[in-house]
Amino acid sequence: MARLTPTSSHENPFRGSWLVRSIWLLAAGYLIYSINAMDLKWSRIQDGMGHAGTMLDRMFPPNFSRWELLLSGLAESLEIAIIASIVGIILSLFLGLFSARNFMPNWVSIPMRGFIALCRTFHPVIIAILFVKSVGFGPLAGILTLIVASIGFIAKLFAEAIEEISLKQVEAIRATGAGFASIILFSVMPQVFARFIGFSTYQLDSNLRNSTMIGIVGAGGLGGTLFSAFQRFDYDFVSAILITIIALIMFGEFLSNIVRRIFR
Amino acid sequence: MTTTAGIADTQTLLSIRGLQKEYVAGNPILKGIDIDITEQGIIAIIGPSGTGKSTLLRCINRLIDPTQGEILLEQQDLSKARGKQLRTLRRKIGMVFQEYNLVERLSVIENVLTGRLGYMSAWKAWRRNFSQEDINTAFELLEAVGLAEHAKKRADSLSGGQRQRVGIARAVMQNPRVLLADEPTSSLDPKTAVEIMELLERFALEKNIPALVNIHDVKLARRYAKRMIGMSDGVVIYDGPPEGITDDHLKQIYGGESWLV
Amino acid sequence: MQTTINHHWQRFTLKQKLARYSVYLVIVVAMIQSIRTVEVIPEFFYDAPEQMMDLFSRMWPMEWTYYPISIHGAIIETLNIATLGTLLTLIFAIPLALMNASNISKSLWSHWIARFFLVSSRSVNSLVWALLFVSIFGPGVIAGVLAIAFRSIGFIGKLLAEALEEVDMGSVEALQATGASPMSVLLKGYWPQVLPAFFSIILFRWDINVRESAVLGLVGAGGIGVVLNDSMNLFQWQRVSVALFAIFMVVILAEIVVVNIRKKLI
Numbered sequence: 001m002a003r004l005t006p007t008s009s010h011e012n013p014f015r016g017s018w019l020v021r022s023i024w025l026l027a028a029g030y031l032i033y034s035i036n037a038m039d040l041k042w043s044r045i046q047d048g049m050g051h052a053g054t055m056l057d058r059m060f061p062p063n064f065s066r067w068e069l070l071l072s073g074l075a076e077s078l079e080i081a082i083i084a085s086i087v088g089i090i091l092s093l094f095l096g097l098f099s100a101r102n103f104m105p106n107w108v109s110i111p112m113r114g115f116i117a118l119c120r121t122f123h124p125v126i127i128a129i130l131f132v133k134s135v136g137f138g139p140l141a142g143i144l145t146l147i148v149a150s151i152g153f154i155a156k157l158f159a160e161a162i163e164e165i166s167l168k169q170v171e172a173i174r175a176t177g178a179g180f181a182s183i184i185l186f187s188v189m190p191q192v193f194a195r196f197i198g199f200s201t202y203q204l205d206s207n208l209r210n211s212t213m214i215g216i217v218g219a220g221g222l223g224g225t226l227f228s229a230f231q232r233f234d235y236d237f238v239s240a241i242l243i244t245i246i247a248l249i250m251f252g253e254f255l256s257n258i259v260r261r262i263f264r
Numbered sequence: 265m266t267t268t269a270g271i272a273d274t275q276t277l278l279s280i281r282g283l284q285k286e287y288v289a290g291n292p293i294l295k296g297i298d299i300d301i302t303e304q305g306i307i308a309i310i311g312p313s314g315t316g317k318s319t320l321l322r323c324i325n326r327l328i329d330p331t332q333g334e335i336l337l338e339q340q341d342l343s344k345a346r347g348k349q350l351r352t353l354r355r356k357i358g359m360v361f362q363e364y365n366l367v368e369r370l371s372v373i374e375n376v377l378t379g380r381l382g383y384m385s386a387w388k389a390w391r392r393n394f395s396q397e398d399i400n401t402a403f404e405l406l407e408a409v410g411l412a413e414h415a416k417k418r419a420d421s422l423s424g425g426q427r428q429r430v431g432i433a434r435a436v437m438q439n440p441r442v443l444l445a446d447e448p449t450s451s452l453d454p455k456t457a458v459e460i461m462e463l464l465e466r467f468a469l470e471k472n473i474p475a476l477v478n479i480h481d482v483k484l485a486r487r488y489a490k491r492m493i494g495m496s497d498g499v500v501i502y503d504g505p506p507e508g509i510t511d512d513h514l515k516q517i518y519g520g521e522s523w524l525v
Numbered sequence: 526m527q528t529t530i531n532h533h534w535q536r537f538t539l540k541q542k543l544a545r546y547s548v549y550l551v552i553v554v555a556m557i558q559s560i561r562t563v564e565v566i567p568e569f570f571y572d573a574p575e576q577m578m579d580l581f582s583r584m585w586p587m588e589w590t591y592y593p594i595s596i597h598g599a600i601i602e603t604l605n606i607a608t609l610g611t612l613l614t615l616i617f618a619i620p621l622a623l624m625n626a627s628n629i630s631k632s633l634w635s636h637w638i639a640r641f642f643l644v645s646s647r648s649v650n651s652l653v654w655a656l657l658f659v660s661i662f663g664p665g666v667i668a669g670v671l672a673i674a675f676r677s678i679g680f681i682g683k684l685l686a687e688a689l690e691e692v693d694m695g696s697v698e699a700l701q702a703t704g705a706s707p708m709s710v711l712l713k714g715y716w717p718q719v720l721p722a723f724f725s726i727i728l729f730r731w732d733i734n735v736r737e738s739a740v741l742g743l744v745g746a747g748g749i750g751v752v753l754n755d756s757m758n759l760f761q762w763q764r765v766s767v768a769l770f771a772i773f774m775v776v777i778l779a780e781i782v783v784v785n786i787r788k789k790l791i
C-alpha cells in the first residue's frame with residue numbers, strides 16, 4: 001500500500017468525543033426503556049405478521065363493486081375540502097393581516113395571534129370530534145373543522161410573511177398619498193402574494209388529506225366509508241377506498257403544482 | 265528521468281491514445297488526443313475555455329467517461345476499468361480543483377486525510393479510524409503547505425488560497441503517481457496563484473511525479489512548466505518545451521492578437 | 526407637431542392572464558358546485574354556535590383528580606409512541622431517500638419505485654394507518670408505533686431526498702477522484718453536508734408525530750387518545766377537558782424542546 005513515511009509524531013485529533021458517545025448511549029438506553037415500558041414482545045409482533053398475511057390476502061384484489069358509495073364519499077370529501085379551503089383562505093387573509101405586528105397595534109395583533117395559535121394546537125381529529133358533538137354528524141362538522149385547521153396554518157404564515165416585508169415599499173406608496181386599501185394592494189400584496197399562493201396550495205392539499213380522514217369520527221367524507229368497511233371486515237373494499245384516497249391526493253398534488261407554476 | 269525511444273513504452277507513466285469525447289452525438293469536444301507522459305515536473309495545458317482541457321483531465325481519472333480511446337496509467341487501461349479496479353487506479357491520481365472542492369464542514373486535517381479514503385474501508389472512514397502513520401503524514405503535509413496551525417479549524421473558515429493549499433495536501437496525501445490540476449489558480453489573486461504554482465512544482469519535483477496543470481495564464485504557465493501542451497478546438501496544437509511556443513502558436517490556440525499585448 | 530405614443534403596459538402576458546383567470550374561474554365554479562351539493566342541514570348550521578357553547582359549558586370545571594389516575598401514564602405512552610415511531614422510520618426512510626435522490630441513484634427505475642413508496646406513505650393518514658395496524662396487531666401500542674413510523678417514511682424520505690439533491694457535488698467529485706468507495710463517498714461527502722438538514726427534518730417530524738400520537742388512541746392504537754375516547758363515550762366531559770389540556774401541554778412542551786435543540790444545533 002503506497003504510503004508516505006512521516007518523520008514526526010502527532011496526537012490523534014479524532015479521539016472519541018464524550019458528547020457523541022453519550023448521545024449514542026442515551027439513544028440505546030431509550031430504546032431499551034421504551035420497548036420495555038410498552039411491553040413490546042416479539043411474540044406479539046410475530047402473531048401480527050400472521051394476521052397481516054391473511055389480511056393482505058383478503059385485501060386483494062380490491063373490490064370496486066360498491067362504487068356508488070365510494071363516489072359519494074369521494075364527492076363529499078372534495079366538497080368539504082374545497083369549501084373549507086376557500087372560506088379558510090379568505091378568513092386567513094383578514095386574520096393574518098390583523099395579527100401582523102408591523103401593521104396593527106398590539107391590542108389587536110396579540111389576541112389575534114393567540115386565537116390563531118389556538119386553532120393550530122389541536123389535531124384536526126380532536127377539533128372534528130368537538131364539532132361533531134356540537135353540530136352533529138356530517139359534512140358541516142368537517143367543513144368547520146378544516147376551516148379552523150386552515151386558519152391555524154395560513155393566517156400564521158401569512159402574518160409572518162407580512163412582518164417580513166420591506167417597509168420601504170410601503171413607505172413609497174404611502175408617500176404618494178394612497179389610502180389604506182391601496183397601500184395594502186400595491187405594496188403589501190405584491191410582496192407576499194407568491195408565498196401566500198404557496199401556503200394556500202399546501203393547505204388545500206392538507207385539507208384534502210384530512211377530509212378523507214375526519215370521517216372516521218363522523219365528520220363526513222370517505223373516512224366514514226372507510227371506517228365502516230373496516231368494522232365490517234370488508235378488507236377488499238378497504239383496499240379499494242385506500243387506492244381511491246391515494247389517487248385523489250396524488251391528483252391534488254398535481255393540481256397544486258400547476259397552480260403554483262401559474263402564479264410564480 | 266529520460267527515456268530512449270526503444271524502452272519508452274515500458275517506462276511511460278501515463279499514455280493517452282486517440283482520446284475522444286462527445287457530450288452530444290456528432291459534436292465531439294475532444295477529437296483524438298495523443299499524449300505520452302514520462303517526466304516529472306509541471307506540464308501545463310493551455311487553451312481557451314470550452315476547448316476540452318477540463319474534459320481531458322477528467323477523462324484521465326474517469327470522472328467523465330471517454331467516448332473512445334485509451335488511457336494507460338502504468339500500462340493499465342483506465343478507460344475500461346470498473347469498480348474496485350477503477351478505484352485502485354484512481355487513488356494513484358491526485359486531483360486539485362478550481363473550486364477547491366473541500367468538504368466544508370469537516371476540519372482541515374480531516375480534509376487532508378480524506379486523501380486516504382481510497383485505501384480505507386468505509387467503516388474505518390466513518391469512525392475516523394485513521395492510522396497513526398497517516399495522521400502524522402497529514403500533519404507534515406499541512407506544515408509543508410504552511411497551514412499547520414489551522415489543522416483543527418473547519419475548512420470553510422479558510423480563505424480561497426488556503427483552501428487550495430489544503431486541496432493540494434489532500435492530493436499529495438494519496439501518494440499519487442500523477443497529479444492533475446484543473447485550473448487551480450483561476451479563482452485566486454495573482455500573488456496567491458504564484459504561491460500555488462510554487463507548491464505544485466515543489467511537490468512534483470520532490471515526489472518525482474508529473475503534474476498536469478490546466479491553466480489560463482500563459483505567462484504563469486511559461487514560468488513553471490517544463491513542457492507545454494496547447495489545445496485548440498479539441499486537438500493538440502503544440503506539445504513541447506515552453507521556449508518553443510511562438511506568438512503564431514498562441515494565435516492559433518487563442519485566436520486574435522489584441523490580448524497578446 | 527408632437528405626437529405621443531400610447532404605450533401599452535400590462536403586468537402579465539395574455540397567456541399568463543388566461544391561466545390566472547381560469548384558475549379563479551375554476552375556484553369559483555368548484556365553490557358554487559360544492560355548496561350546492563354538500564348535504565348540510567341549514568338548521569344545524571344556524572344552531573351551531575349555541576350547541577358549541579353548550580358543549581363548552583359541560584366541559585368546565587376540569588376534573589383535575591382524574592389526571593394521576595389515567596392521564597399521566599397515557600401521556601408518557603403517547604410520547605413513547607411518537608419517539609419510537611420516529612426512530613423506526615429512519616430504517617426505511619434513509620434507504621428510500623438514497624434511492625430517490627437523482628444525484629445518488631442514477632437508475633430511473635429505483636427513483637420511481639422509491640417515489641411510489643414515499644408518496645403512498647404520505648397519502649395515507651396516520652389515523653388510517655393506525656386503523657390498518659389495529660386490524661392486524663390488535664389494539665395497543667404496536668399499532669400506534671407502526672402507524673407513526675409508516676406515515677413518517679414519506680415525509681422524512683421526501684425532505685431528505687431533496688436535501689441530498691442540493692448537496693454541493695464538487696466535494697463529492699473530489700472524494701470520488703481519490704478512489705473512495707461509494708459508501709465512503711456517502712459517509713464523508715454527502716453526510717457532513719446534509720447533517721443539519723437531517724436533524725432539522727427529524728425534529729420537525731417528531732413534533733408533528735407528538736400531535737398525531739395523541740389521537741391515534743381514538744381508534745385503539747394506544748396513548749392518551751384511548752383515555753379521550755373512553756371519557757367521550759361515557760359523556761364525562763370534565764374528564765375530556767383535562768385530557769385535552771394534557772394534550773395541549775404536551776404539544777407545547779414538545780415545541781419548546783424542539784426550538785431549544787434547534788438553537789443548539791445552529
